[in-house]
Amino acid sequence: MSHRRAADSQPSEALKTTKVTGPLGIIAGRGSLPVMIANAARADNVPVHIVGIQGEADSEIERFPHTWIKWGEVGKVFSALDKSGCKDLVIIGGVTRPHIKNVRIDFGAVKALPFLLSLRKGGDDRILSRIVRFFEQNGYRVHGAGDVLPELLVPEGTLTRLSPSADDKADMALAFKVVRALGQFDIGQAAVIASGYVLALEAAEGTDAMLERCAEIKRRGRSHGTGPGVLVKAPKPGQEERVDMPTIGPETMLKAAEAGLSGVAVAAQRVLIADYNRTLEIANERKLFIYGAPQEETDA
């Protein structure tokens, strides 16, 4: 193991307060990352306020000062952040494009209507960039999760007991090329390649659904003659990394194992790992490798 943190130790949850100068606002989507960041802030005596998106954020956020909002309640977001004095923001956790019937337009949203309408078109990255710009124009500082809590970033090298084989490395190299080529179209951040054969590419369905498809393709025998295969995740070139970093976690490992993959490779320092210890534990149990590829390998 060549990374900076042993798999069985707790990550040191020190918040990089050099960047965060006051109370931290966390706009929370799905998953455990919002609460991990809130815990780190609390450990560092930085006050937090979590704005949870209904239907997305975990109820765990209620352990912290919080406000629940519906999609479209722009005014409520601003007032919650203002009341708690948050000028520093982290926007974190997956969200699903809301159905129009679940969008509630409050007064703040009416004022922000040109912005909201601009979100209706384009790929994820353009939308997220517009959201970041919108908050910045309203006087907030938007930080990446990895900026405030670097322990969330996948470090360089092999994290698991198993390392990628030479065949895995060849598949990884091809997959990083494919993901980079797709990035110019603001698409996906993931591909599965086995023995040079591209089993699956991620677009709107998400990584878990793509891995389920790989398992199905293998069951149907459509990948005959190929090796086990590798999942690769990397940010798109020019991706708004502050709010849309690709993420791996325990579920990724379970699905990768079900798809019979040999491991998961990601762009080191540019992909988040949710629940580091549990993710590594599952990877080791299921005999998967996790590899943080240095830039010379992802951009080759």
Added chain:
Amino acid sequence: MSHRRAADSQPSEALKTTKVTGPLGIIAGRGSLPVMIANAARADNVPVHIVGIQGEADSEIERFPHTWIKWGEVGKVFSALDKSGCKDLVIIGGVTRPHIKNVRIDFGAVKALPFLLSLRKGGDDRILSRIVRFFEQNGYRVHGAGDVLPELLVPEGTLTRLSPSADDKADMALAFKVVRALGQFDIGQAAVIASGYVLALEAAEGTDAMLERCAEIKRRGRSHGTGPGVLVKAPKPGQEERVDMPTIGPETMLKAAEAGLSGVAVAAQRVLIADYNRTLEIANERKLFIYGAPQEETDA
């Protein structure tokens, strides 16, 4: 409608015998195309012999002189073609990469072992190119289905009552770019784009499975705010078009309709249409367009 054949007329099934100088061997995978070509040959007094791959080819091939083979029975293919005097070949219809346990190695296969082993790695196109080369090295002439029966090729222009809208045209243009970018990695031939948002990319799962995924993505509301979307199919650059032309047919239209798409655009003259009349009938019933894009639009 700007194409050369009215939707409600039967296609003229004249075989382009200028290219085929003797009996025609048809190596048949899935679908109706092998029998359509055999019918055309028969109508043109060209003798045929169909070599059907077990588990793939339709039992309809038994209406013609035929031989069933298992994967790997290379010797049996050659002897069937030799006995029927076929030096001209069409290899047509989808196949699934066989599971190793379904591969039967006969004496011809043993002699062809280096060739067979070369098939274990790489994307579809490299494999199909090797198969074509293998037959050519053994003295056969391999023709594309569109070479012997040009009526199978999607003509230029709108084939249906409905035409693509300006939004559809913008999505089509982006999708042709995406498919071309993927082509360099020997991947897929299809993408679904809605309002500039890439819903799905095809890799090993096939077009029908990709369209089912789009329907699911829409049900889950992950495509909110986008228009209906367009399916685009085009050959990969450098694709072995003689044996691996992208194909659309009735099933494509049914699945496209279930995914709520507005239509299907393909590279004109470079994509096959299986069962032209039925495909158009379904497209018109379901209010889909079918559009054959000229080269200046696919390569823009």
